[in-house]
Amino acid sequence: xxxxxxxxxxxxxxxxxxxxxxxxxxxxxxxxxxxxxxxxxxxxxxxxxxxxxxxxxxxxxxxxxxxxxxxxxxxxxxxxxxxxxxxxxxxxxxxxxxxxxxxxxxxxxxxxxxxxxxxxxxxxxxxxxxxxxxxxxxxxxx
Amino acid sequence: xxxxxxxxxxxxxxxxxxxxxxxxxxxxxxxxxxxxxxxxxxxxxxxxxxxxxxxxxxxxxxxxxxxxxxxxxxxxxxxxxxxxxxxxxxxxxxxxxxxxxxxxxxxxxxxxxxxxxxxxxxxxxxxxxxxxxxxxxxxxxxxxxxxxxxxxxxxxxxxxxxxxxxxxxxxxxxxxxxxxxxxxxxxxxxxxxxxxxxxxxxxxxxxxxxxxxxxxxxxxxxxxxxxxxxxxxxxxxxxxxxxxxxxxxxxxxxxxxxxxxxxxxxxxxxxxxxxxxxxxxxxxxxxxxxxxxxxxxxxxxxxxxxxxxxxxxxxxxxxxxxxxxxxxxxxxxxxxxxxxxxxxxxxxxxxxxxxxxxxxxxxxxxxxxxxxxxxxxxxxxxxxxxxxxxxxxxxxxxxxxxxxxxxxxxxxxxxxxxxxxxxxxxxxxxxxxxxxxxx
Numbered sequence: 001x002x003x004x005x006x007x008x009x010x011x012x013x014x015x016x017x018x019x020x021x022x023x024x025x026x027x028x029x030x031x032x033x034x035x036x037x038x039x040x041x042x043x044x045x046x047x048x049x050x051x052x053x054x055x056x057x058x059x060x061x062x063x064x065x066x067x068x069x070x071x072x073x074x075x076x077x078x079x080x081x082x083x084x085x086x087x088x089x090x091x092x093x094x095x096x097x098x099x100x101x102x103x104x105x106x107x108x109x110x111x112x113x114x115x116x117x118x119x120x121x122x123x124x125x126x127x128x129x130x131x132x133x134x135x136x137x138x139x140x141x142x
Numbered sequence: 143x144x145x146x147x148x149x150x151x152x153x154x155x156x157x158x159x160x161x162x163x164x165x166x167x168x169x170x171x172x173x174x175x176x177x178x179x180x181x182x183x184x185x186x187x188x189x190x191x192x193x194x195x196x197x198x199x200x201x202x203x204x205x206x207x208x209x210x211x212x213x214x215x216x217x218x219x220x221x222x223x224x225x226x227x228x229x230x231x232x233x234x235x236x237x238x239x240x241x242x243x244x245x246x247x248x249x250x251x252x253x254x255x256x257x258x259x260x261x262x263x264x265x266x267x268x269x270x271x272x273x274x275x276x277x278x279x280x281x282x283x284x285x286x287x288x289x290x291x292x293x294x295x296x297x298x299x300x301x302x303x304x305x306x307x308x309x310x311x312x313x314x315x316x317x318x319x320x321x322x323x324x325x326x327x328x329x330x331x332x333x334x335x336x337x338x339x340x341x342x343x344x345x346x347x348x349x350x351x352x353x354x355x356x357x358x359x360x361x362x363x364x365x366x367x368x369x370x371x372x373x374x375x376x377x378x379x380x381x382x383x384x385x386x387x388x389x390x391x392x393x394x395x396x397x398x399x400x401x402x403x404x405x406x407x408x409x410x411x412x413x414x415x416x417x418x419x420x421x422x423x424x425x426x427x428x429x430x431x432x433x434x435x436x437x438x439x440x441x442x443x444x445x446x447x448x449x450x451x452x453x454x455x456x457x458x459x460x461x462x463x464x465x466x467x468x469x470x471x472x473x474x475x476x477x478x479x480x481x482x483x484x485x486x487x488x489x490x491x492x493x494x495x496x497x498x499x500x501x502x503x504x505x506x507x508x509x510x511x512x513x514x515x516x517x518x519x520x521x522x523x524x525x526x527x528x529x530x531x532x533x534x535x536x537x538x539x540x541x542x543x544x545x546x547x548x549x550x551x552x553x554x555x556x557x558x559x560x561x562x563x564x565x566x567x568x569x570x571x572x573x574x575x576x577x578x579x580x581x
Contacts, residue, residue, distance in 0.1 A: 038303050041373070041374065042302075042303075047300065051300065062286065063287055063291065065291050066287070066294070069291055069302065072304075073301070105283065108280065112276075112277045112280070116275065127277040127278055127279070129274075129276050129278050130269050130270045130273065130274075133269070133270060134270075139267060
């Protein structure tokens with residue numbers, strides 16, 4: 001994907017947004033042309049705004065992974081702080097939300113895994129997934 | 143430095159496109175083999191526990207005679223292929239009556255079921271086998287996230303390419319693993335039966351997939367199906383100003399059927415017709431439309447999708463478009479797959495991506511997964527046979543320029559190599575090793 005870029009850049013001094021979606025103008029401040037990581041295959045700037053906004057809002061339904069996908073999708077917006085002001089708000093919000101949620105969730109999961117029975121007592125056995133699966137017979141189809 | 147005035151040579155662009163379709167197929171097969179070997183201890187005990195459409199006629203029992211097993215397997219396969227055919231025809235009918243919204247919803251529902259339930263089940267197997275101390279709250283949250291984003295990725299056409307591709311491969315892995323749980327004889331006879339069905343459905347004049355493709359072509363529409371689309375290889379001699387490359391890769395529809403379609407995206411601004419994605423449920427069709435004059439040839443490969451729930455239909459017509467620069471014909475392939483998967487054929491686009499139906503992914507992985515249940519030697523042999531078959535299919539696609547099924551060559555080669563390896567090569571290699579002659 002990126003291969004054509006360098007060849008073209010040298011040849012023309014211009015980058016076309018290819019795979020990485022980053023087009024750097026040969027001027028002093030590089031600014032990407034395409035807001036998505038897919039470059040010209042991705043969304044245009046207007047569509048990007050609505051997509052970024054809807055991903056950000058849907059992420060509040062306990063969907064941190066959607067926030068992470070949002071950050072990945074609009075990676076050029078995150079990397080270049082001086083571009084795409086409208087989209088940038090939502091992408092940065094998604095990034096912050098993802099990090100906060102992940103920290104909380106992983107701290108809980110690690111406490112549960114490392115603490116184990118010592119910390120929780122008998123309730124650990126009721127909460128751990130393989131016991132729950134056995135109790136509810138979820139794996140009985142095999 | 144002078145810019146190379148010639149367009150990228152066909153070898154470079156074609157080679158890159160082939161790699162971009164062989165890589166996900168290989169990843170899918172590798173992960174299915176890993177899953178099968180890791181979870182193998184449980185499944186070998188009770189092979190008759192799975193009641194699906196594929197085993198409705200006969201449940202294999204290890205104590206049956208060979209003749210009984212063969213008859214039972216044939217019966218199962220016939221029932222399965224019959225169900226797939228019926229569902230495919232239903233899909234053609236629905237498509238003819240323009241119930242695309244229903245098909246899209248069904249696709250979304252299928253993806254949800256596959257990712258949520260089957261993905262959850264397999265995750266539970268893994269957790270149980272490794273005694274991974276995860277609690278149910280975290281597990282449910284992670285599964286919920288994974289499933290919802292997966293449904294969105296398959297539903298929406300404008301999600302990040304990598305995310306969509308990843309989720310399609312995951313869906314293929316889950317369905318393929320599920321299929322490897324079928325009894326052994328049934329699996330092999332089913333693979334051969336589906337390959338033959340694919341051949342018939344795409345090439346015969348009355349075949350459902352061919353009807354679907356022609357219908358989609360005449361209407362200039364995309365077939366709702368699950369199709370894996372590879373990232374298009376961008377031209378070097380594109381216009382200097384940044385042009386939005388149209389990707390008509392897949393249609394959000396997800397039906398249980400997974401099909402593989404290979405379609406290429408055309409880079410032109412005017413029409414974008416590349417392949418359409420198929421719904422998982424019944425049809426996977428890949429349409430490759432030709433753009434006017436600006437696109438180069440496109441081959442579309444569609445695959446079939448497998449439906450996870452009930453019978454799966456797999457049909458995978460491959461649609462190849464002639465390599466012409468000025469031709470703006472549209473090739474569409476649609477395969478209707480019953481319930482879960484659609485097989486799609488392969489399509490190649492000159493301007494860009496190749497589409498492969500998810501059903502093709504699934505059946506290739508089923509073959510390799512079943513080979514893994516015997517030994518790794520058969521895995522290597524079957525993998526090579528399938529990749530060789532895929533290459534042959536792509537070449538045929540380039541020559542014939544019409545819809546072609548993606549399954550027959552690879553599956554038949556794979557099955558042949560499996561039996562040859564198992565009965566001939568293994569004896570040879572083991573004897574050589576025992577006598578310290580080789581390996």
